[in-house]
Amino acid sequence: MSVLVDAGTKVVVQGITGHQGTVHTRQMKLFGTAVVAGVTPGKAGSTVEGTPVFDSVRDAVERTGANASCIFVPAPYAQDALLESVDAGIRLAVIVTEHIPFHDMLVMYHYARSRGARIIGPNCPGIAAPGTAKVGITPNVVFRPGRVGVISRSGTLTYEIVNGIKEHGLGQSTCIGLGGDPVVGTSFVDALPLFEADPDTDLVVLVGEIGGTAEEDAADYIRQHFSKPVVAYIAGRSAPPGKRMGHAGAIISRGRGTAATKVAALEAAGATVARFPYEIPDLVAAALRDGARR
Template sequence: MSILINESTRLIVQGITGRDGGFHTRKMLDYGTQIVGGVSPGKGGTQVHDVPVFNTMQQAVEQTNANTSIIFVPARFAADSIMEAADAGIKLIICIAEGIPTLDVVKAYRYVQQKGALLIGPNCPGLVTPGKSLAGILPAQIFKPGRIGVMSRSGTLTYEIVYHLSVASLGQSTAIGMGGDPVVGLYFIDLLDMFENDPETDAIVMIGEIGGNAEELAAEHIRKHITKPVVAFIAGQSAPVGKQMGHAGAIISSGSGTAAEKIEYLKAAGVLVADEPSQIPELLQSSNSSKAK
C-alpha cells in the first residue's frame, strides 16, 4: 500500500506546454506515472509527449477521469490553477510553483478545503510512491520501494536522507516534500495520521527545519496518537535569530522556532532525533523498525 498516490493515480499536468512542465512530464512518464492529460489555455487539441492537452481543467477531468493534478505554472497564475483544479473535482493537488503571495495561497487553500480536496505545496518537490508513481520533481533513481514513510519541509534534505535510507536497504512506502512556504497544504500532523493508518508503513522519518511551530505541534500529536516509531532530523541548528535560511518559512523570530526548541519537544515525545542526516538509518534500526526494508 502507500499514501496519496499509487499505480492507479491519474494525473493531469497543469502548465504542460511550459519548459518545466514539459520536462518533468517526460520524467514522470519514464517513471511509469499514469499521466492522462495536460492543461494549457489556448493549446487544447495539441499533444506533449503523446499526452493530450486541454484548454481547461473541467475539460481535462471530464474526458480523462483524472483524480490528481500537478501545477507547473508561473506564480501569478498558480493560485487560480489550484482553485480551478479543485473546482473541476480533482482530489489531490500538488503545486510545484514557488513565489506565490501568501495571501493568495491562503485563499486558494481555503477553497481547496471547501471542495473536499487535498493540497501539497506550494513551493514543494512533490511526492513519490517508489515503484508505483512519481508526481513531482524528485530524483527518481534514489528511491527504493519499502516500508519507511518520509515527510519533509526540505526538498534537498529529502533527497539526502532518502539516499542514506536506500543505501541501507530501508526502502520507502511514500516520500512527500511538503514545501517550505509559510502557508502550505498537508503538513506533519495530516501525514503522520496517514502513515499511522497505512498497514505497509512500519516507521516514519520526519524532516523539519527552523521557523514556525509545526514540529512542536507534531511532537504533541506523536505523543498522543502515533504508535509507529518516528525518527527526525531538524535543519538549521546553527541558524542565527532573524536570519532566513532558504525557505520563506525557515526563520527564527524572537527566539521562537529554534532547532533546539523543536528537538527538545520531539525528544520529549519519544522521537529519536538525528544530529546528522546520515544517522537516520541507524536510528530507525535501533527503534525496532529494522523489519521495514
C-alpha cells in the same frame, strides 16, 4: 498500498507545455505514473511526451478521468490554476510552483478544504510512492520500494536523506515533500495520520527545519496519536538568529521555532532525533529492529 497516491492515480499536469512541466511529465512517466493529460490554455490538441493537452482542467477530467493535479503554473496564475482544478473535481493537487504570495495561498487552502480537496505544497517536491506513482519533481533515482515513510519540509535535503535510506539497503513506502512556505496545504500534523493508517509503512522519518512551529505541533500529535517509530532531523541548528536562510519559513524569532525547542519536543514525544542527516539510515535500521514505539 501507499499514501495519497495508488495504482488508480491519474495525473493531469497544469502548465505542461512549460519547460518544467515537460521535463517532469517525462520523469513522472518514467517513474511509472499514469500522466493522462496536460493543461495549457490555448494549446488544446497538441501533445507533450505523448500526453494530450487540453485547454481546461474540466476538459482534461471529462476526457481522461484525471483525478490528481500537478501544478507548474507560474506564481501570478497559480491561484487560478488551483481553483480551476478543484472546481473540476480534482481532490489532490501538488503545487510545485514557488513564490506564490501567502495571501493567495490562504484563499487556495480554505477554498480547497471547503470542497474536500487536499493541496500538497506549494514550493514542494510532491509525493512519491516507489513502485506506484509520483506526483511532483522528486528525482527518480533516489527511491526504492520499502516500508519507511518520509515527511519533509525540505526539497533537496529530502532527496539526500531518501538516497541515504536507499544506500543503506532500505526503501520507502511514500515520501511527501510538504514545502517550506509559511502557508502549506498539508502540514506534518495533516500527513502523520495518513502514515499511521498505512499498513505498508513501519516507520516515519520526519525532516523539519527552523522557523514556525510545525515540528512542535507534530511532536504533540506524535505523543498523543502516533504508534509507529519516528526518526526526526531538524536542519538549521547552527543558523544565526534573524538571518533569512532561503525561504520565509526559515527564520528564527522570539525564542519559538528554534532547533532546540523542536528537538526537545520531538524527543519528549518519543521520537529519535538525528543530529546530522547521515545518522538517519542507521537510526532507521535500529528503530525498525526495535519495532513499534508502544
